[in-house]
Amino acid sequence: MIENFWKDKYPVGVAAEINPDQYPNIQTVLKQSCERFANKLAFSNMGTSLTYGEMYALSGAFAAYLQQHTDLQPGDRIAVQLPNVLQYPVVVFGAIRAGLVVVNTNPLYTAREMEHQFNDSGAKALICLANMAHLAEAVLPKTGVKHVIVTEVGDMLPPLKRLLVNSVVKYVKKMVPAYNLPQAVKLNDALAKGRGQAVKEASPQSSDIAVLQYTGGTTGVAKGAMLTHRNLIANMLQVKQLMGANLNEGCEIVIAPLPLYHIYAFTFHCMAMMLLGGHNVLVTNPRDLPTMVKDLSKFKFTGFVGLNTLFVALCHNEGFRRLDFSSLKLTVSGGMALQQASAERWKEVTGCAICEGFGMTETSPVATVNPFNAIQLGTIGIPLPSTLCKVIDDEGKELEIGAVGELCVKGPQVMKGYWQRQDATDEILDSDGWLKTGDIGLIQEDGYLRIVDRKKDMILVSGFNVYPNELEDVLATLPGVMQCAAIGVPDEKSGEAIKIFVVVKPGASVTKEQVMEHMRANVTGYKVPKAVEFRDVLPTTNVGKILRRELRDEELKKLGKK
Structure with missing residues (x-):
């Protein structure tokens, strides 16, 4: 039933299907685009730009270095731990051209998080920013990483500017x-050797x-989603098909404030x-408005690609409101729910x-989106071409x-599975290719979809998934903590903020400051709680499982939202 439902739901001029096998691999797309748009700007950052031709040459130099000056082989994993700087596309495309598998790593990760990801992925190489190299120093002896490449923020800038920027950052x-x-x-030095x-x-x-x-998936344990060349090519073609009708090849300038290590960006x-052949303007620190x-x-x-938190902050910024928006024709939101007030503003x-x-x-990551010329606020749009959606009940039966x-969701962009975790893959992905999202939603008669609730307890902070299990596991290692629970509470700036509930062991003493210090030392900044509440007991089921939803309902009641 669902297969035929979507066929007539696409805007005029948008085909219902794409060919995910149009390109054999990402290298082919990269080569064709860099040749076709050789003189067009590809990426800009800190006042310096790279054309597609320059980016291809630099990525080639990096690929040559990897092939001729390391023992890395095709299929080996390389962790890339960089913010939005020009080095990112150079090393990612260079690694892919050398046949390596890219492991995108958040530069804000703590040593604990880095150690897990490097070991789980089996990474043999790491490229990181000098700002984080002290953490790498602490972690690497506990991992299989053999090759380390370090870069400074200004390394892709002209010589004098490079010296100035790197000196200011460091000294x-x-x-x-x-x-x-x-x-x-x-x-x-690596680029010089490979050039x-x-x-x-x-x-x-x-x-x-x-x-x-890496993602928590529908649980709190960080797992590596295996995204194949076909997955990424399919999503690229799908996005272009549905969103590209209003975009001109080689002419668009798109602002990129979201981190490229996040799959959305x-x-x-x-x-x-x-x-x-678009020109991406990389914003290294979007918090510095x-x-x-x-x-x-x-x-x-x-074009502008962002999320609710950023839209709110920018619309409250006087300087932003004074900018010239006469050329802006496409704004895309993802990563977290878009609030209607934010969209209207x-x-x-x-x-x-x-x-x-x-x-x-x-x-x-894209499964559905609102076509730019047929937006329905409050919905998540229609499925991308070659994508099917359905809703099921608790027994797995398809609903009307x-x-x-x-x-x-089912489509050519759905991952191959979780890296070395068949059990976790089987929980979320069935033999017919249907992926359970963990979100509760409905399909409207016109084909648009709405999300009405989240099945799981995941917390969404400024577009980043935070899993209560992980936070609770970390907090449980703090001496004196007997029980704890983490929930998300509504927050105007970040969509949700983290609140921690703590039950202290009899005779022990734990302060809010100790909890915060412990969390800051062990999890990335966006995972650190904004509020801590101490309780004598936490609500539990008859088998002792903590009822996070009950805690969440209490908080919503306090806020007058339930």
Whole structure:
């Protein structure tokens, strides 16, 4: 039933299908785009730009270095731990051209999180920012990482500017803690060694893994979603098909404030925009709104990819409101729910409506999106071409259109599975290719979908998944903690904020400051709770399982939202 339902739901001019086998691998897309758009700008950051031709040459130099100066082999994993700087596309595409599997790693990870990801992925190489190298120093002896490449923020800038930026970051702002990694190679030295050397272009199969993207999935244990070349190419073509009708090849300037290591930004900026020959303006620190706004003022940007938190912050910024938005024709929202008030305010400030979509790391990531010329606020749009959606009940039975149930997705962008975790894969992905999203939604008669609730206890902070299990496991290691629970509570800025409930062991003493200090030392900043409440008991089931939903309902009642 569901297969035929979607066929007539696409806007005029948008085909219901794409060919995910149009390209055999990402290398092919990259080569064709970099040749076709050789003189067009690909990425800009800190006042410096790379054309597609320059990016291809630099990625080739990095690929040659990996092939001729390391013992890394096709299929080996390389962890890339970088913010939005020009080095990111250079090393990612260089690694892929050398046949390596990219493991995107959050630069804000703590040592504990890095150790898990490097060991779980079996990473043999790491490229990181000097700012985080002290953490790498502590972690690497406990991992199988043999090759380390370190870069500084300004390494892709012209010589004088590079020296100035790197010196300010290191000596004035003191943002580079001392580290000792004698085996580390500087990125610019690696590029110099690879420059002019022949690259033996890897030619992976479409079913081979291109990226291991870590996520909690529907539980709190970080797992690597195996995204193949075909998955990423399919999503790139799907996004272009549904969103590209209003975009012109080689002409678009798109602002990229979301981190490229996040699959949402990776697919849009490094994949879909590459196919279109678009110019991506990388924002290294979107929290620094004055600097970001100053950078935006230099471009007649035509596209903006963001999330609710950022839209709210920018619309409250006087400098942003004064910018010239006459060229802006596409704003895309994902990563977290878009609030209607935020969407209306953005349209009022910029004149451009926001297209909200839905996706997961496991779907590479886009599954549905609002077509730019047929936006329905409050919905997550329609499935991308070649994508099916359905809702099921608790027994797995497909429900009628309009009924509420768990949303499931099927399409060529759905991951191969979780890395070395068949049991976890089987829980979320069935033999017919249907992926359970863990979200409760409904399909409208017109084909648009709505999300009405989350099945799992996941907390969404500024577009990042936070899993209560992980936070509780960390907090349980703090001496004196007997029981704890983590929930998400509504927050105007970040969508949700984390609140921790703690029961202290009899005779022990634990303070809020100790809890916060412990969490800051062990989890990334966005996972640190905003509030801590001590209780004598926590609500539990008759078998002792803590009822997070009951705690959440109490908080909503306090806020008058339930």
